Amino acid sequence: MDSNETRRTQIHDFKPEREHFRTEVLNGLRRAQKELPSKYFYDERGSYLYERICSLDEYYPPRTEIAIMKTYIKEIVELLGPNIRLIEYGCGNCVKTRILLDHLPDISIYVPIDISVEQLRHVSQELISHYSGLEVLPVCADYTSNFKLPAPKRPGNRTVVYFPGSTIGNFDPASAKNFLEHIASVCGPGGALLIGVDLKKDPNMLHRAYNDREGVTAAFNLNLLERINRELNGDFQLDSFQHYAFYNPGESRIEMHLVSLRDQIVHLGDLIITFTKYESIWTESSYKYNLDDFKQLAANAGFKVEKVWTDEWQWFSVQYLVKTSD
Numbered sequence: 001m002d003s004n005e006t007r008r009t010q011i012h013d014f015k016p017e018r019e020h021f022r023t024e025v026l027n028g029l030r031r032a033q034k035e036l037p038s039k040y041f042y043d044e045r046g047s048y049l050y051e052r053i054c055s056l057d058e059y060y061p062p063r064t065e066i067a068i069m070k071t072y073i074k075e076i077v078e079l080l081g082p083n084i085r086l087i088e089y090g091c092g093n094c095v096k097t098r099i100l101l102d103h104l105p106d107i108s109i110y111v112p113i114d115i116s117v118e119q120l121r122h123v124s125q126e127l128i129s130h131y132s133g134l135e136v137l138p139v140c141a142d143y144t145s146n147f148k149l150p151a152p153k154r155p156g157n158r159t160v161v162y163f164p165g166s167t168i169g170n171f172d173p174a175s176a177k178n179f180l181e182h183i184a185s186v187c188g189p190g191g192a193l194l195i196g197v198d199l200k201k202d203p204n205m206l207h208r209a210y211n212d213r214e215g216v217t218a219a220f221n222l223n224l225l226e227r228i229n230r231e232l233n234g235d236f237q238l239d240s241f242q243h244y245a246f247y248n249p250g251e252s253r254i255e256m257h258l259v260s261l262r263d264q265i266v267h268l269g270d271l272i273i274t275f276t277k278y279e280s281i282w283t284e285s286s287y288k289y290n291l292d293d294f295k296q297l298a299a300n301a302g303f304k305v306e307k308v309w310t311d312e313w314q315w316f317s318v319q320y321l322v323k324t325s326d
């Protein structure tokens with residue numbers, strides 16, 4: 001503790017470099033189907049817009065997942081067990097985590113990992129002042145990259161990874177398997193994964209969730225171009241691109257695109273990117289699963305699904321997976 005009794009956390013910073021951002025953007029925009037990685041949505045404004053999305057009527061996942069957590073919290077914390085080290089991938093504002101923390105009085109270590117440094121700093125400070133016995137070890141990183149987890153002062157009984165929000169939906173099937181394998185190795189022997197997985201449902205409902213009436217999702221999508229303009233010296237004209245999102249049932253995914261409304265050229269520093277009218281940049285996929293598909297994916301990655309909780313309409317699931325011994 002500091003002399004003034006305020007505990008402070010230090011962020012372990014593996015924040016992606018500007019140069020890495022540039023490389024990924026340029027590689028994506030050079031493809032026949034132009035693409036941008038969805039992880040770059042979350043700059044300060046993007047994180048704010050995502051929070052607004054989360055309070056939209058049409059965007060059912062957050063409130064559904066929170067309701068599931070609250071309904072089954074006793075069962076959930078029972079399975080997590082005492083004295084755990086909890087590692088969270090993409091903690092955002094930690095609303096769901098707090099439900100866990102409130103019911104895990106003996107948790108030892110919490111490692112929030114997020115790509116957005118502003119939000120991470122803010123929530124870490126809040127958590128340490130609210131949960132006095134908890135060791136908080138925040139990490140700023142693109143969690144699909146390589147980085148080292150900070151060492152705790154004292155070890156926990158076992159590691160549980162928390163991966164809520166159906167962020168796993170952003171990974172295509174091959175990458176999802178790789179990432180779950182990576183999580184399995186982070187968990188170690190006896191470890192577990194608590195994960196939120198969005199489920200297949202009426203495509204019209206999915207369509208509404210990614211095409212809200214207020215246009216917040218559209219602003220969230222377009223903000224990526226604004227970020228590129230600012231950080232990579234670009235000159236995307238935002239009113240020449242349009243948000244376009246649809247459910248692709250054959251691939252079981254929402255696809256978000258930004259469609260060029262005219263023939264145009266865009267500069268990125270001294271590079272030139274050309275767009276033909278109605279050509280798109282694919283900015284995000286959000287895969288939807290059924291329970292059997294996800295069980296199979298988990299099994300392929302070294303996890304056994306031990307428990308599934310869902311809402312009464314089976315819109316969303318929270319699943320507890322244990323590492324199978326290898």
Ligand code: AVJ
Pocket residue numbers: 053165166167169170210217284285286
């Ligand atoms: C944060 C990845 C779970 O895929 O539903 C929300 C992001 N994109 N609206 C999702 C998002 C458009 C969201 N995830």
